[in-house]
Amino acid sequence: MELLGQKPTRFGFGDGLVVLGERHSNVVVLGGDITGSVMTSLFKDKFPDRFFSIGIAEQNATTIAAGLALSGKIPFFASYGAFCALRNADQLRISVAYNEANVKIGGGHAGISVGPDGATHQVLEEVAFLRTLPHMTMIVPADYEEAKKATIAMGEMVGPAYIRFGRSPVPMFTTPDTPFELGKANVIKDGNDVALIASGALVWEAILASQELAKKGISARVINVHTIKPFDFATVTAAARECGAIVTAEEHQVHAGLGGAVAECTAKNAPVPIEFVGVKDSFGGSGEPEELMVKFGLTWKEIYASALVAMERRDKGSSGVRAIKDVPSYA
Amino acid sequence: MDVTTKQSLEFNATTFPNERRSPEGFLPIATEIRRDIIRMLVRAGSGHSGGPLGSADIFAVMYFGGYMRYRPEDMQWEGRDRFVLSAGHMAPVMYASLANAGCYPKEEQATLRKYNTRLQGHPGRDMHLPGIETSSGSLGQGISIAVGMAMADKLLDKNDRRVFCLTGDGELQEGSVWEAVMSASHFKLDNFCWIIDNNDCQIDGRVPDVMNVYPIVEKAQSFGCDVIVVEGHDYADLMRGFDRFLQNQANGTGKPTCIVAKTYMGHGVSFMNDKFEWHGKPPSKDQAVAALEELSSI
Ligand SMILES: Cc1ncc(C[n+]2csc(CCOP(=O)(O)OP(=O)(O)O)c2C)c(N)n1
Ligand SMILES: [Mg+2]
Numbered sequence: 332m333e334l335l336g337q338k339p340t341r342f343g344f345g346d347g348l349v350v351l352g353e354r355h356s357n358v359v360v361l362g363g364d365i366t367g368s369v370m371t372s373l374f375k376d377k378f379p380d381r382f383f384s385i386g387i388a389e390q391n392a393t394t395i396a397a398g399l400a401l402s403g404k405i406p407f408f409a410s411y412g413a414f415c416a417l418r419n420a421d422q423l424r425i426s427v428a429y430n431e432a433n434v435k436i437g438g439g440h441a442g443i444s445v446g447p448d449g450a451t452h453q454v455l456e457e458v459a460f461l462r463t464l465p466h467m468t469m470i471v472p473a474d475y476e477e478a479k480k481a482t483i484a485m486g487e488m489v490g491p492a493y494i495r496f497g498r499s500p501v502p503m504f505t506t507p508d509t510p511f512e513l514g515k516a517n518v519i520k521d522g523n524d525v526a527l528i529a530s531g532a533l534v535w536e537a538i539l540a541s542q543e544l545a546k547k548g549i550s551a552r553v554i555n556v557h558t559i560k561p562f563d564f565a566t567v568t569a570a571a572r573e574c575g576a577i578v579t580a581e582e583h584q585v586h587a588g589l590g591g592a593v594a595e596c597t598a599k600n601a602p603v604p605i606e607f608v609g610v611k612d613s614f615g616g617s618g619e620p621e622e623l624m625v626k627f628g629l630t631w632k633e634i635y636a637s638a639l640v641a642m643e644r645r646d647k648g649s650s651g652v653r654a655i656k657d658v659p660s661y662a
Numbered sequence: 663m664d665v666t667t668k669q670s671l672e673f674n675a676t677t678f679p680n681e682r683r684s685p686e687g688f689l690p691i692a693t694e695i696r697r698d699i700i701r702m703l704v705r706a707g708s709g710h711s712g713g714p715l716g717s718a719d720i721f722a723v724m725y726f727g728g729y730m731r732y733r734p735e736d737m738q739w740e741g742r743d744r745f746v747l748s749a750g751h752m753a754p755v756m757y758a759s760l761a762n763a764g765c766y767p768k769e770e771q772a773t774l775r776k777y778n779t780r781l782q783g784h785p786g787r788d789m790h791l792p793g794i795e796t797s798s799g800s801l802g803q804g805i806s807i808a809v810g811m812a813m814a815d816k817l818l819d820k821n822d823r824r825v826f827c828l829t830g831d832g833e834l835q836e837g838s839v840w841e842a843v844m845s846a847s848h849f850k851l852d853n854f855c856w857i858i859d860n861n862d863c864q865i866d867g868r869v870p871d872v873m874n875v876y877p878i879v880e881k882a883q884s885f886g887c888d889v890i891v892v893e894g895h896d897y898a899d900l901m902r903g904f905d906r907f908l909q910n911q912a913n914g915t916g917k918p919t920c921i922v923a924k925t926y927m928g929h930g931v932s933f934m935n936d937k938f939e940w941h942g943k944p945p946s947k948d949q950a951v952a953a954l955e956e957l958s959s960i
Contacts, residue, residue, distance in 0.1 A: 364832060364866045364873075384866060386835035386873025387801050414800060447708045447775035449783035451750060451799030614788065618777030626777065 332519060332538050335503040340496035340531075341439050343478025345370025348407060348437075350479075351486040352378045358486060359399060361385050361392045363410035368498070369439035371409050389414045393422040393434070400432040405486060411445075412438030412495055416457035427491045428464040434491050437482075440498045442582035443615040443623045444532065453615035458530075459587035461493050462560045468492035468513065469560040471581075471589075473534035474503045477557055480511040488513060495531065497582075499620040502535040516563040518570075522550035525638045526570035526577045530556050530589045533580040533608070539631035540578075544638055551638060562592050564600065571601035576641035578606045580634050582624075585609035604644035606637035663694075668958035671701055671950065673771055677764040682728040685897035691762065692722035692897075693960040696930045698758035698771055700957070704950035706775040709783065712927035712940035713830060714755035716894070717859045720923050721759045723900040724826060724857070729908065731824075734764040737792035743823055744795045744811055748804025748839075749830040749859065750784040751942070757781050760793040802836025805829055805856065809842045812854040812918075824911065828857045832864030834875040840885065843918070847886025850916035855907040856887065858920065859894070863927040863938035879922055887920035894923030931956060 351358045352374050362384040366372040375382040385392040389410055396406040408415060416423070416438045427434045443453045461469045468490060472478035478496050485492040510517065519534070520541055529537040534555045541551040552574055554566060571577060577597065579590035590607040597603055610627050624630055644653075667674050678691045695718045703709045724730055724745070732742040737760075747756050754774065761768045766780070773779035780791035784799025795811070798804040808827035815823040829839060846854050858878065866872045875881075882889045890906050892899040903921035910919050927941065928934025931953040945953055 362866065362872075364835075364864055366866055368865075384872050386875075387832050387864070388835045388837060388873065391837060418800065447706060447783045449775070449799070450786055450788070451784040451797060614786075616777070616786070616789075617775045617779055617781075617783045622777055 332504050335506070337500040338475040338503055339498060339500050340472050340475060340478040341370050341498060343472065343475040344409070344437050344482050344494060344496050345373040347479040347482025348374045349377055350483055352381065355405060355486065357403060358405045358407065359383065361396055361406060361408040363387065363389055363392055363408065363415065365410055369409040369437060389418045390422050393419040394426045396434040397426040397430055397432040400434045401430065405433055405435065407435045407437060407486070409437030409439060411452055411454070412441040412457050413452050413454040416454065416461060416493065420460060424464060428466050431466050431490060433489055435485050436493045438493060438495045441495045442497055442531070443610065443627055444497050444499045444582065444620040446499065446620040446623060447617045449617040450614040455584045455610050455615065458495065458559055458581070458583050458589065459591065462592060466491055467560060468558065470494045470513070470558050471530040472496065472557055473531055473555050474501060474505050476503065476505045476507060476509065477511060481557060484511065484513050497532060501532045504535060504538070511557070514558045514561040514563060516566040517555040517557065518552060518566065519555050520551070520553040522552040523573055524549045524551060525642050526552045526554060526574040527580065527634055527638065528554045528556055528567065528570065528577060528589070528593055529580040530559065531582050533582055533629060536629070536631040537580055537634055540634035540638065543631065543635050549638070556589055559589055559592060562596065564596050567593055567596045568600040571597045571603045575603050576645040577603055578608060578634055578637040578641055580608040582629055583609055585611055604641045606641045608633045608637055665958050668697060669954045671704065671954065673698065673701055673768045675768055678726050678762055680726050680728060680730070680732070680763060685901060688719065688722045688726065688897040689960055691726050692718045693957055694762055695722060695755065695758045697954055697957050698761060699754045700945060700950050700953045702754050702757065702771045702774040703944035704947060705772055707944060709754060709775055709944050710751045710942050711934060711944060712863065712938070713749060713752040713859065713861070715931060715934065716861045716925045716927045716929045717752060717755050717828065718930065719895050719897065720828065720857060720859065720900060721755050723897060723904060725759045725763055727901060727904065729904045730826060737765055741823065744825050746796055746804045746808040746811070746825070746827040747785060747798055748808070748827055749801065749833050750799030750804065753783070753785050756785070760791070765792040801830070801833045802838045805839055806842040809846050809851065809854065812846065812851040813849055816851055816853045817849060822853070824853050824855065826855045826857065828859060830864070831858055831860045831862065831869050831875060831878065832872065834858070834878065835873045843882065843885045843887065846918040851918050852910045852915050854918040856918060856920045858922045859925055860922050861925045861927040863941060865938070865941050867938055882920040882922070886917060888915065888917040889920045889922060891922045891924065894925035895929055
């Protein structure tokens with residue numbers, strides 16, 4: 332797996348939208364007064380007649396989108412994830428998901444890598460919410476190309492969908508030829524000692540961790556779960572059976588996001604020890620993106636260390652059940 | 663303060679008392695607030711210049727004209743009046759005001775937006791900077807928090823504390839702002855002073871182009887506010903607005919006061935003046951030097 336440069340995933344969203352605009356005359360975009368940062372400005376410049384500025388009114392924009400969708404349009408609304416996944420949570424639940432309205436949401440500036448803006452803007456909870464909504468498709472692309480493909484795919488499927496993307500540049504490692512199918516996790520490196528299951532920017536960190544593990548003779552399977560919902564139960568269950576130990580990694584609260592989905596899946600189908608890498612039940616804070624990823628423990632180092640713990644728990648037997656005194660207060 | 667100190671990118675130790683003063687008395691304070699905004703933002707390398715600079719005169723009058731009662735050395739004093747910055751992205755102007763009032767060390771302004779700072783990119787109550795009453799940054803929420811505070815003061819604790827709240831004008835597009843205003847007049851909160859920073863700018867452009875919120879004055883009136891329109895860079899006019907609020911409270915009019923302050927985004931720095939492009943950008947080093955030079959004649 333080769334590093335092909337760095338680019339923010341939001342660029343993939345912006346470029347994907349333009350492709351959709353060219354292909355489908357019923358794709359329309361709603362702006363929430365941050366069109367430049369979430370790259371809907373590219374669509375706006377190309378298709379001004381199909382762009383509507385709604386202002387700073389995320390609840391209204393989401394519900395207007397539902398009305399447009401119920402009239403045969405394919406509306407995209409994008410803002411910071413903090414405001415277009417949670418501020419409008421009720422609208423997403425009832426007007427969008429319950430209606431099965433063909434609304435597409437682009438949630439930008441996700442995670443702590445937004446940096447200096449601080450906790451209010453660093454959304455770390457929306458994957459948990461969105462994956463519990465019936466009918467919702469929830470995508471967390473790992474790099475620029477994947478974000479572009481995912482945007483096109485969500486525009487061309489029927490039903491509510493949400494894509495999460497980030498502000499800062501992240502490593503690019505997929506190409507236009509890398510397969511992408513909604514709901515199908517990509518096994519990007521084979522291995523049978525431990526499975527590293529990641530999403531978003533943490534996929535690259537998982538790759539780095541697998542390279543370090545290889546130096547110790549440990550072969551890690553690296554899985555990119557770009558679609559959190561519908562969840563790829565088969566690929567994750569197979570990883571649990573064949574590796575017997577799992578680490579999940581995501582730029583999100585450790586609770587109820589990708590790690591939660593993996594835990595639910597394996598607890599039911601193939602219980603194995605899991606270690607969770609993510610933000611540990613705290614809000615973010617101001618700082619530079621790379622600095623914050625280190626402070627909040629979201630680098631390959633934590634994935635590497637967690638892999639050793641997960642394997643040790645497996646090897647100790649009795650499914651690595653922890654002594655009560657060692658049970659942490661969070662995942 | 664000599665000109666070199668004023669032009670310096672370093673913070674100085676000057677602070678100002680909060681007292682009744684003549685209109686001219688606010689100019690040096692507002693200018694020092696503006697200089698500190700520039701100093702903080704150039705160090706941070708990110709953040710919002712336009713709104714903070716444009717509202718610096720409002721803050722000078724509100725914090726330094728005897729309208730808000732507080733103790734710089736004890737911002738937890740339970741008799742204090744409270745201020746809520748609903749437009750959380752304007753944090754630098756609130757941080758500079760609190761520093762210039764002596765609520766925390768002025769040099770700490772250098773930490774804006776850095777890891778573990780008390781001066782978070784958007785106000786974070788978890789960091790305990792004296793004078794920060796609530797976290798904010800999700801537009802439209804602060805004003806409801808302020809209404810809740812004013813209800814606690816007037817209806818439950820029955821004291822004479824005041825609650826001030828500043829919103830942007832783009833922020834008025836959030837429908838919940840109007841829910842808050844409706845309840846402020848429903849509950850007859852004449853202890854509540856809502857200031858609108860009416861610079862007619864937001865991120866994507868001029869306010870009426872992004873989503874028209876005008877007419878603001880008639881809207882606020884029809885929601886039950888006593889509305890007063892003031893020139894937001896004219897200290898005598900700003901004082902007129904805040905004096906009206908004090909009278910409304912003293913007379914028990916039962917109406918919240920709404921001060922619509924006509925301002926220019928980026929005011930005080932000519933190359934930023936009235937340009938929405940400066941909503942969310944910091945000055946470069948060269949621009950900061952030029953801005954401080956322009957601000958050093960006062
Ligand atoms: C709920 C919410 N939506 C979007 C944003 C992003 N945002 C921050 S400031 C801003 C523009 C605010 O305009 P205005 O209130 O006029 O402030 P000004 O630009 O004049 O400083 C936007 C859209 C936000 N902080 N909160
Ligand atoms: Mg404005």
